[in-house]
Amino acid sequence: MIDPIVVFVLLLGAATPILFAALGELxxxxxxxxxxxxxxxxxxxxxxxxxxxxxxxxTALGFVAAAVAGMALSLIFAALTQxxxxxxxxxxLALALFGLGLTAMFGKPYEGLKAPSMMAGPLGLNLMxxxxxxxxxxxxxxxxxxxxxxxxxxxxxxxxxxxGLGYPVRRVRIGAIAFGGAMAGLGGAYISIATVLQWxxxxxxxxxxxxxxxxxxxxWNPWGALAGAWLFGGVTVLQLRLQAAGVALPxxxxxxxxxxxxxxxxxxxxxxxxxxxxxGGATPGSLGQPFHALR
Amino acid sequence: MxxxxxxxxxxxxxxxxxxxxxxxxxxKLKIGxxxxxxxxxxxxxxxxxxxxxxxxxxxxxxxxxTFIESxxxxxxxxxxxxxxxxxxxxxxxxxxxxxxxxTINVAKKFPDIKFEHATGYKRADNVATYDARFYEGRAVxxxxxxxxxxxxxxxxxxxxxxxxVIQGINSAYIHAKKVNPDVEMKVVWVYSWFDPAKEADAxxxxxxxxxxxxxxxxxxxxxxxxxxxxxxLGFGQAxxxxxxxxxxxxxxxxxxxxxxxxxxxxxxxxxTWKSEATWAGxxxxxxxxxxxxxAVPAEVKAEAEALKAKIASGEYHPFTGPxxxxxxxxxxxxxxxxxxxxxxxxxxxxxxxTAPMPQ
Numbered sequence: 001m002i003d004p005i006v007v008f009v010l011l012l013g014a015a016t017p018i019l020f021a022a023l024g025e026l027x028x029x030x031x032x033x034x035x036x037x038x039x040x041x042x043x044x045x046x047x048x049x050x051x052x053x054x055x056x057x058x059t060a061l062g063f064v065a066a067a068v069a070g071m072a073l074s075l076i077f078a079a080l081t082q083x084x085x086x087x088x089x090x091x092x093l094a095l096a097l098f099g100l101g102l103t104a105m106f107g108k109p110y111e112g113l114k115a116p117s118m119m120a121g122p123l124g125l126n127l128m129x130x131x132x133x134x135x136x137x138x139x140x141x142x143x144x145x146x147x148x149x150x151x152x153x154x155x156x157x158x159x160x161x162x163x164g165l166g167y168p169v170r171r172v173r174i175g176a177i178a179f180g181g182a183m184a185g186l187g188g189a190y191i192s193i194a195t196v197l198q199w200x201x202x203x204x205x206x207x208x209x210x211x212x213x214x215x216x217x218x219x220w221n222p223w224g225a226l227a228g229a230w231l232f233g234g235v236t237v238l239q240l241r242l243q244a245a246g247v248a249l250p251x252x253x254x255x256x257x258x259x260x261x262x263x264x265x266x267x268x269x270x271x272x273x274x275x276x277x278x279x280g281g282a283t284p285g286s287l288g289q290p291f292h293a294l295r
Numbered sequence: 296m297x298x299x300x301x302x303x304x305x306x307x308x309x310x311x312x313x314x315x316x317x318x319x320x321x322x323k324l325k326i327g328x329x330x331x332x333x334x335x336x337x338x339x340x341x342x343x344x345x346x347x348x349x350x351x352x353x354x355x356x357x358x359x360x361t362f363i364e365s366x367x368x369x370x371x372x373x374x375x376x377x378x379x380x381x382x383x384x385x386x387x388x389x390x391x392x393x394x395x396x397x398t399i400n401v402a403k404k405f406p407d408i409k410f411e412h413a414t415g416y417k418r419a420d421n422v423a424t425y426d427a428r429f430y431e432g433r434a435v436x437x438x439x440x441x442x443x444x445x446x447x448x449x450x451x452x453x454x455x456x457x458x459x460v461i462q463g464i465n466s467a468y469i470h471a472k473k474v475n476p477d478v479e480m481k482v483v484w485v486y487s488w489f490d491p492a493k494e495a496d497a498x499x500x501x502x503x504x505x506x507x508x509x510x511x512x513x514x515x516x517x518x519x520x521x522x523x524x525x526x527x528l529g530f531g532q533a534x535x536x537x538x539x540x541x542x543x544x545x546x547x548x549x550x551x552x553x554x555x556x557x558x559x560x561x562x563x564x565x566x567t568w569k570s571e572a573t574w575a576g577x578x579x580x581x582x583x584x585x586x587x588x589x590a591v592p593a594e595v596k597a598e599a600e601a602l603k604a605k606i607a608s609g610e611y612h613p614f615t616g617p618x619x620x621x622x623x624x625x626x627x628x629x630x631x632x633x634x635x636x637x638x639x640x641x642x643x644x645x646x647x648x649t650a651p652m653p654q
Contacts, residue, residue, distance in 0.1 A: 003503075006503050010496070010499055010500070010503065013499075014496060017492075104333065104335075107335070108335065111335045111337065112337060112516070112538050114520065114523075114538075115520075117524075191491075191492050195492050195495050195496070196491040196492055196495045196515075196517045196520060197495070197517070197520035197521070197523075197524060198491075198516060198517065198520050200333070200335065200336060200337070200491050200515055200516075200517070201333045201335050202332075202333055202365060202489075203491045203492065203515075204492070205487075205489075205490045205491070205492055205493070207492070236493065236496060237496060237500070240483050240485070240493075240496055240497050240499075240500035241500045241503065241504075243482065243483045243484060243500070243650075244450070244481050244482075244483050244497075244500040244501050244503070244504040244506070245481075245504055246481065246649050246650050246651065247651075248651035251484060251486065251653060255486075
């Protein structure tokens with residue numbers, strides 16, 4: 001009745017935007033930066049990507065523009081939190097609202113236009129789906145196996161110690177924030193260029209917040225982010241697909257499932273910590289704390 | 296977003312400014328609107344905003360309008376309505392079903408302000424309701440969908456399982472079935488009025504199920520963009536969505552609120568306004584069938600237009616018996632027409648729709 005391959009292909013499409021955004025946020029959080037502005041950077045990427053793709057006719061250029069736009073927005077956040085020491089939570093929330101408002105204003109001329117068609121890739125999946133999948137092992141390798149990744153994690157784990165060892169805490173964090181912004185921009189552009197095929201204000205409709213939940217669900221591990229994106233994307237696709245097939249199901253329960261899973265993961269982790277099976281949790285030690293070098 | 300924030304900031308100033316001078320110079324009626332989506336949605340909210348502009352054009356200096364867009368249904372709506380009331384608006388249009396309770400609550404606190412609530416059923420001395428007989432339009436496009444489907448599977452993207460949407464699904468199915476006895480109806484609920492990504496996913500799910508013609512009861516043009524990509528057909532919803540013509544958009548149901556808004560504002564201006572329930576349809580010009588494109592064969596177009604004319608003249612009611620409920624029990628006897636009370640509380644599918652009704 002329901003072809004699992006068709007569902008899987010739809011799932012990959014639905015998971016791609018949140019996978020990009022989650023991987024970017026994961027790297028930023030591993031460096032100790034909590035950027036709640038993912039939604040704002042995604043919508044910025046969605047508009048910039050769509051606008052450039054529409055004007056130039058090239059989706060590739062659109063995605064490049066989306067990454068640049070997401071990065072530009074994230075650098076505002078970086079300047080405020082890393083140099084002016086503003087509160088990361090408040091600044092992140094402000095960035096989310098700023099992105100939504102800014103794009104609503106500049107997006108007016110692009111309403112009602114259509115996106116050029118996507119770049120096809122192997123197995124009938126577009127190139128961005130492939131890029132998203134490739135970014136999982138790349139991010140994992142960078143964080144866990146490369147020297148730069150080790151420094152990044154050290155900065156996130158204990159910025160005072162990293163600073164004491166002579167690592168440039170602020171620069172590492174700005175780099176991580178910029179990467180997070182670029183990835184969020186790509187994720188947003190996937191929604192406007194590949195999923196919805198047009199620009200509408202507010203079109204990311206909470207995808208950025210889901211990406212934030214996925215990072216926690218993933219316990220700051222890129223493979224976990226892939227699992228989380230597939231879980232969230234899969235539930236969306238599956239419930240729509242089951243409805244279309246006429247299966248009676250409690251949609252509310254199914255929609256709730258990924259969030260429930262996130263809470264269960266959190267409870268399981270804290271239980272494990274409490275009963276002493278492992279040392280520290282996966283949460284980066286300096287997450288969300290401002291760093292101010294005393295000397 | 297921007298409008299809401301600006302409004303919040305300037306609300307206090309407006310109150311101060313409006314209370315004395317407005318009374319002194321008199322006559323300028325301030326009218327507020329709250330919208331569930333952005334004015335740029337190209338659908339539902341876009342049409343309400345066109346009607347707001349029509350009011351400004353009609354009455355010029357006599358009125359002053361403001362709007363707050365993207366107001367979530369629920370508690371936040373109450374806040375937005377209160378802000379409009381405090382800002383000196385003497386007439387407020389709340390343009391989504393989910394604003395119903397918020398409107399009633401705020402109206403109690405501001406008895407001298409006239410409220411107009413779209414598509415709801417709760418009224419008070421200062422709260423009127425207005426709705427459009429969208430199901431009349433659904434009958435026409437259901438006829439076209441029944442004729443145009445090659446797979447004999449038509450789809451419907453629903454927002455929330457409320458009577459207005461259920462009327463639409465039933466009406467579309469009944470009339471598709473009349474012209475194509477083999478037709479099947481697939482229904483997907485997205486539980487949102489405006490979520491382009493989810494609407495697109497819903498369209499993709501229907502297409503994957505073999506649906507080749509579908510209708511939508513959500514506000515964005517995303518499903519049509521998806522239809523275009525997949526070679527399926529669809530209809531403009533709420534707004535004409537003519538940028539997708541001639542295919543995939545083969546016709547549309549346009550909500551034309553302007554005549555109603557102009558009439559009611561006029562009544563507020565000359566003091567004849569009173570709370571009432573209005574439910575206008577094709578015959579009143581409130582529900583308009585958009586151009587049927589050349590992608591539709593001439594005889595199908597003629598058939599749809601004949602049906603439209605019969606509905607407009609009142610000769611035919613889309614819910615005319617014999618009709619049974621989904622479970623096979625009797626609903627309307629031969630020739631019997633559904634009453635407005637029955638329709639405004641409609642919570643079941645008609646016989647033949649196999650999709651389950653969400654609980």
